[in-house]
Amino acid sequence: MQLQIILNGLALGSVYALIATGFSLIFNILKFSNFAHGATMAFCAFAGYFVAAANKMGLVPTIAVAVATGGLVALCGEFVAFRSITVRNASPIYYFVSSITLGTLLEGLVTIKAGANFYNYPLFFKKRIMKFHGLVISTSDVIMFCCSAAALLILVWVIRKTRLGRGLRAVSFDRDTAGLMGINVIRTIQFAFLLSGMLAGLAGVFLGINYTLYPTLGSLVVKGFIASVIGGLGSIAGALIGAVLLGLAETQLVNLVGSTLTPVLTFVIMLVFLLLRPRGIAGSNIQEKA
């Protein structure tokens, strides 16, 4: 039974990890919390639904549509909402307001198309559960875990090994100096948004499979936020650790105290973390100015 909960927790944690890393990428490079991330997820989940899933296409086309939409939406969002702030080098406060507004805009668009109705993704798998030595594992959980792990490994590879990834690290370390060293800062920021949007798309599909689709699905982004606070703001590794821990803790708590009280307890855990170790598990202590 215990192993069962751990497995469910890992699957849930892998989706939280997608959300948290997408959020962390933007935090790293522009040093603000992107509140449009949740709405982007919801937007992609609906795009996947209306283009592929409603036409009885399989899981792969749905994911492809959602990921492509995510990349595109994030790029447009960067241009519409954040570019002028970056160029003017304005106070980070504006990023907040812009990202919140962009989130409202995307959510509004979803509401126009979808109304207040609920939608369900089709069942992609014939065999919904697998039995293995008395453990019940749902196929969607396995696929979810594998896809998230693959996506995150690719992301880590891109950031560690490629030229663009090195640029990304340089710009998030020091935007001005990186610019002086010949890195195209705007292009790099676009790249970060593209990656973050694609992760949001993937997360959106899995959230859609796991939950019912509704326009405010994006509010699940709170889980990503909590995960990155626990793991450490601005650290990709921290986001991963935090997300898996949060997933495990949540499934465990749902089992112990029920689903309505779980958000309260996760919030308390977050507060305790901030009191005892404000920089999170893996984060470095980020200061506004040193």
Next chain:
Amino acid sequence: MSSVLLTNILTQILINVICVAGIYVLTGMTGMFSLGQAAFMAIGAYVSGLLVTKAAFPFLPACAAAVAVAVAVGFVVGFPTVRLRRDYISLVTLGFGEAITGILNYFTPITGGASGLTGIPKKTDLGLALVSALIVVAAVGLFKTSKYGRQCIAVKSDDLAAKAMGVNAPRIKMTAFLLSVAVTAYSGCLYAFYTTYVDPTLFGWKKSAEWVIIVFFGGVNSLTGSVLSTVVLGGLPEFLRFLGEYRNVIYAILVLLIINFRPGGLLGEWELPFGKVLRRPDTGGE
């Protein structure tokens, strides 16, 4: 437009003015973002509503108790966060909003859970809302020109420089946060006793986000602008009802345009020269 409807809209706008005045202290003056401020409104609404309906408290003491509870909760939430980078307060308050919704849903026998708290007597009318809004706005205006208000603006412009000048930054952030919480909780009381019904979905983070947007729309450091934009942005949708679902989209596009082309907001730093309010063109903002 019938006079009943007009009174209705005006009262709602005035209650919103109170909320936005609270957000102005937090965001406009001190540069902190709370995305769980609506949850404090929920605390105000539920605590006062429950005290009146279940414990037979009179209206005003119930409001006072509700505000006190909200401030106490605000202290617990704010204490670990005000020393940290400003992102933390928005993330923590966002999680706090979720937690409040969880609590309200959990204690269904008391709070009514998802179906909401009903049977609150109607005590708020246009007059009370107007008087409350005037008092709150005047108080915030006075706070802005006080020593604390100037410290807030210093913290917003540059945390470290303010610290170097001897401003106790965490403390001033806490003061601003708690003042804002108290004001928001009071508006929650007014709201509950106006609509006579509240449920947890009314107090999501979208509502808090909307208030932040309103403050920025009006002007980064202008109380006058914040109040004005509450009236404009609060009244406009009522007259644009026929646009239906497109309202939010148009609203968001408007705000994005303002941020891109007039980053200071409608009024920027300009303030109505009431009382001894001085203009401070060199603070905050860009």
